[in-house]
Amino acid sequence: MRHTRNLSSRTLLFPLIFLALTFLITKDAKAQNDWTEPFPAFRIAGNLYYVGSKGLANYLITTPNGHILINSDLEANVPLIRASIESLGFKFTDVKILLISHAHYDHDAGSDMIKKLTGAKYMVMDADVPVVESGGKSDFHYGNDPAQLYPPTKVDRRLRDGDQVKLGDAVLTAHLTPGHTKGCTTWTMKVKDSGKTRDVVIVGSPNVNPGYKLVGNSLYPGIAEDYERTFQVLKSLPCDYFLGAHGSYFDLETKYPKLKAGDSTVFIDPVGYQNYVADREQAFRKELAKQPGG
Ligand SMILES: [Zn+2]
Numbered sequence: 001m002r003h004t005r006n007l008s009s010r011t012l013l014f015p016l017i018f019l020a021l022t023f024l025i026t027k028d029a030k031a032q033n034d035w036t037e038p039f040p041a042f043r044i045a046g047n048l049y050y051v052g053s054k055g056l057a058n059y060l061i062t063t064p065n066g067h068i069l070i071n072s073d074l075e076a077n078v079p080l081i082r083a084s085i086e087s088l089g090f091k092f093t094d095v096k097i098l099l100i101s102h103a104h105y106d107h108d109a110g111s112d113m114i115k116k117l118t119g120a121k122y123m124v125m126d127a128d129v130p131v132v133e134s135g136g137k138s139d140f141h142y143g144n145d146p147a148q149l150y151p152p153t154k155v156d157r158r159l160r161d162g163d164q165v166k167l168g169d170a171v172l173t174a175h176l177t178p179g180h181t182k183g184c185t186t187w188t189m190k191v192k193d194s195g196k197t198r199d200v201v202i203v204g205s206p207n208v209n210p211g212y213k214l215v216g217n218s219l220y221p222g223i224a225e226d227y228e229r230t231f232q233v234l235k236s237l238p239c240d241y242f243l244g245a246h247g248s249y250f251d252l253e254t255k256y257p258k259l260k261a262g263d264s265t266v267f268i269d270p271v272g273y274q275n276y277v278a279d280r281e282q283a284f285r286k287e288l289a290k291q292p293g294g
Helices: 002-035 075-087 111-118 126-133 223-236 252-260 270-290
Strands: 042-045 048-050 059-063 066-070 095-099 121-125 157-159 164-167 170-176 185-193 196-203 241-244
Touching: 042 185, 042 196, 042 241, 059 170, 066 075, 066 164, 075 111, 095 111, 095 164, 121 126, 126 157, 170 223, 223 270, 241 270
Parallel strands: 066 095, 095 121, 121 157, 196 241
Antiparallel strands: 042 048, 048 059, 059 066, 164 170, 170 185, 185 196
């Protein structure tokens, strides 16, 4: 009897595991396709442009003295970024400064290539510098996953919380929003549109990735406190234009067609920003409560 019962529960269990695995693999493959799928480049406001793919966000801030690029993505994305910049009438080789949202391969694997092609100065938040310069090997969570490693890239300027990056008339402020990575950075700047000055927030990432240990993490002690800090910082930032490291954070795919249809202010979304931050904070608290000792 016992044997039969075991058998029947197994026959049920295996297809379920198989289904779950298939779902995970399909979901992951979908995300990856999305990452290298081209997306039209467009002006967000003032001198700020979207030059990313469908799934990975890149921003170009243009000035008469050259340009600032945020994120380098995968190495496979570099030709896409270049084509996007050129489609707007700017020169890729005029990129003078390269910044990132955080030291994960989907935002920084192409940095070495972009530095070589443009000679741009690479400026990274200090706590992410060891990860960037080791090509991902010193990452607390993904350091042993060969699929997430990339060419080690020399950092030219180490940033600290609150530091400004200036080029021509552009000024960006680096806000340390740690947890997702130790040096995860949320960028803010001001843009002028139709005579008004507005606040831009480019969220680094408030997400707790699958498998992140929030309690008793010997490789990242204080990770939970860092997330707490991040939510405090994000809630304190004035935001008109809500942007982020992935288009999915701010509904790029829904908003872009509206922009094309004539709604020039669709990316001004302070309520969407507040809702997003609140939703991510809730997800963090839920995950923390679920973990032993959390
Ligand atoms: Zn990430």
